[in-house]
Amino acid sequence: MNKLELQKTANEIRKGIVTAVHSAKAGHPGGSLSSADIFTYLYFNEMNIDPENPKKADRDRFVLSKGHVAPALYSTLANRGYFPVEDLKTLRHLGSYLQGHPDMKGIPGVDMSSGSLGQGISAAVGMALSAKLSNEDYRVYTLLGDGELQEGQVWEASMFAGHRKLDNLVVIVDNNGLQIDGNIEDVCSPYPIDEKFKAFNFHVINADAHDFDSLETAFAEAKATKGMPTAIIAKSTKGKNVSFMENQAAWHGTAPNDEQYAIAMEDLKKVGEALCQK
Amino acid sequence: MSEVKKIATRDSYGNALVEAGAKYDNLLVLDADLAAATKTGVFKKAYPDRHIDCGIAECNMVTIGAGLAATGKIPFVSTFAMFAAGRAFEQVRNSVGYPKLNVKIGATHAGISVGEDGASHQCNEDIALMRAIPGMVIINPADDVEARAAVFAAIEHNGPVYLRFGRLATPVINDTPDYKFELGKGVVLKEGKDITIVATGLCVAESLAAAARLEADGISAKVINIHTIKPLDEELIITAAKETGKVVTVEEHSVIGGLGSAVCDCLSENAPTPVMKIGINDVFGESGPAVELIKKYGLDAEGIYSKIKSFS
Numbered sequence: 001m002n003k004l005e006l007q008k009t010a011n012e013i014r015k016g017i018v019t020a021v022h023s024a025k026a027g028h029p030g031g032s033l034s035s036a037d038i039f040t041y042l043y044f045n046e047m048n049i050d051p052e053n054p055k056k057a058d059r060d061r062f063v064l065s066k067g068h069v070a071p072a073l074y075s076t077l078a079n080r081g082y083f084p085v086e087d088l089k090t091l092r093h094l095g096s097y098l099q100g101h102p103d104m105k106g107i108p109g110v111d112m113s114s115g116s117l118g119q120g121i122s123a124a125v126g127m128a129l130s131a132k133l134s135n136e137d138y139r140v141y142t143l144l145g146d147g148e149l150q151e152g153q154v155w156e157a158s159m160f161a162g163h164r165k166l167d168n169l170v171v172i173v174d175n176n177g178l179q180i181d182g183n184i185e186d187v188c189s190p191y192p193i194d195e196k197f198k199a200f201n202f203h204v205i206n207a208d209a210h211d212f213d214s215l216e217t218a219f220a221e222a223k224a225t226k227g228m229p230t231a232i233i234a235k236s237t238k239g240k241n242v243s244f245m246e247n248q249a250a251w252h253g254t255a256p257n258d259e260q261y262a263i264a265m266e267d268l269k270k271v272g273e274a275l276c277q278k
Numbered sequence: 279m280s281e282v283k284k285i286a287t288r289d290s291y292g293n294a295l296v297e298a299g300a301k302y303d304n305l306l307v308l309d310a311d312l313a314a315a316t317k318t319g320v321f322k323k324a325y326p327d328r329h330i331d332c333g334i335a336e337c338n339m340v341t342i343g344a345g346l347a348a349t350g351k352i353p354f355v356s357t358f359a360m361f362a363a364g365r366a367f368e369q370v371r372n373s374v375g376y377p378k379l380n381v382k383i384g385a386t387h388a389g390i391s392v393g394e395d396g397a398s399h400q401c402n403e404d405i406a407l408m409r410a411i412p413g414m415v416i417i418n419p420a421d422d423v424e425a426r427a428a429v430f431a432a433i434e435h436n437g438p439v440y441l442r443f444g445r446l447a448t449p450v451i452n453d454t455p456d457y458k459f460e461l462g463k464g465v466v467l468k469e470g471k472d473i474t475i476v477a478t479g480l481c482v483a484e485s486l487a488a489a490a491r492l493e494a495d496g497i498s499a500k501v502i503n504i505h506t507i508k509p510l511d512e513e514l515i516i517t518a519a520k521e522t523g524k525v526v527t528v529e530e531h532s533v534i535g536g537l538g539s540a541v542c543d544c545l546s547e548n549a550p551t552p553v554m555k556i557g558i559n560d561v562f563g564e565s566g567p568a569v570e571l572i573k574k575y576g577l578d579a580e581g582i583y584s585k586i587k588s589f590s
Binding site: 104105112124130134157163 | 306338342343345346350351378
């Protein structure tokens with residue numbers, strides 16, 4: 001996809017996120033919206049995947065370590081053709097396969113169950129190690145929140161990945177700067193994030209999470225990096241493109257009511273119209 | 279009488295892994311800096327490329343195991359029971375149990391027979407923790423023969439398995455030509471009509487010795503070895519309870535949540551029967567030689583015998 005197509009797709013994914021969370025009356029829109037462009041790039045340009053064959057053996061793997069942004073993953077998978085976009089409205093409903101957090105047993109395209117922070121990165125490390133041990137070419141991507149970096153297990157996994165020189169692993173940090181209790185710098189600062197990953201023997205790239213040129217450069221650099229894993233620190237805006245959600249910690253885990261939903265969809269409609277005029 | 283052969287089931291674990299490694303190319307062994315103690319060191323020597331030392335980071339090790347299983351490997355994650363079931367409980371629950379991944383947890387140094395290391399390392403709660411996880415299979419072998427067979431049974435079962443091994447060398451009681459391990463099936467080792475002793479792990483040999491003493495006193499005790507605590511062989515236990523009218527459970531584990539609780543859960547619903555639970559009575563352990571600790575906490579033949587005498 002070219003840049004404009006990616007932007008349009010990301011906007012559709014954002015609509016799916018807002019619609020799913022509104023329908024669920026619960027969920028995590030803020031971090032879903034901040035990571036939507038990263039998801040778009042991964043699933044539409046970067047990863048070797050096939051929605052017709054979600055379990056093909058040589059596919060690239062993705063683990064959503066920040067499992068609470070399941071709405072972003074689901075909306076991406078739906079827009080990519082893994083399951084109907086219409087199903088997003090069943091998110092978190094009793095009997096729906098779209099569980100509140102990713103469930104690999106029941107959702108096509110989900111490579112690992114997650115939701116308890118700090119564990120997804122370890123599972124991704126296990127997958128990357130697995131590929132190395134059996135000389136397979138697939139790559140493994142995992143998305144973490146910046147607040148998630150407060151979990152000690154993230155650094156256990158990073159120490160191991162650096163030690164094992166897992167250059168088929170890409171750790172992406174959605175650096176929106178906010179967590180439930182407020183600004184990550186006020187709660188318990190993980191900064192400097194880049195220096196930390198460097199100290200754990202990662203190749204570190206700073207990127208703009210909402211600029212597809214920046215993401216393209218970052219992922220290309222990650223792929224070209226040999227002998228060490230890559231960490232992409234993607235600076236983002238929580239609640240991106242929904243006016244009243246942007247940079248508001250309160251929208252970490254709150255669903256919009258009907259009125260707010262209408263405003264959010266109007267915001268995204270305008271973004272879409274602006275893209276159509278390009 | 280010839281000397282009884284004694285082997286610690288942690289040694290059986292290591293030896294079985296070496297044997298299984300030849301048969302299963304995708305079998306991997308993970309350790310958290312304890313390969314010498316968990317006895318997986320022999321696997322490391324035989325298959326250095328398939329042994330992964332994760333360093334002292336058990337939570338990461340268990341979840342790496344989940345990632346390996348999700349990509350078709352059969353990982354055995356090995357550490358002490360305290361850290362496998364205790365420290366990494368939530369990783370086992372959320373990254374192994376919930377997605378039903380094919381991870382085998384090799385937990386050594388279970389129970390008070392850890393000995394001198396003391397209460398911090400004597401895990402008497404692991405069975406309780408693992409029982410509470412939906413779909414988790416729990417095997418607590420009684421001796422070397424059963425422990426080695428359990429490793430193969432765990433591999434042949436597709437899904438999470440918790441294997442419990444001990445540090446102390448214990449008598450080999452299953453060394454018979456027709457021995458066969460069946461996952462989820464209890465084994466009647468001695469028939470009896472007055473009382474049923476349901477034992478697991480190293481308490482099986484002690485219970486057999488206790489039953490022999492009871493026999494001399496005119497009490498006929500049936501002895502059942504439960505190597506698979508979950509799923510429990512309910513049919514066998516219900517039948518035995520109905521036959522003998524009284525049940526005693528014996529385990530090197532807390533009386534809360536372990537074999538005794540599992541047996542009570544089963545019987546209270548299906549065949550209400552008086553049950554005496556012999557185990558660690560809701561206390562922490564302490565340092566000391568393993569054999570002396572087993573005696574002090576009443577899990578040797580003498581302790582089991584006297585408790586059953588008071589019950590029958």
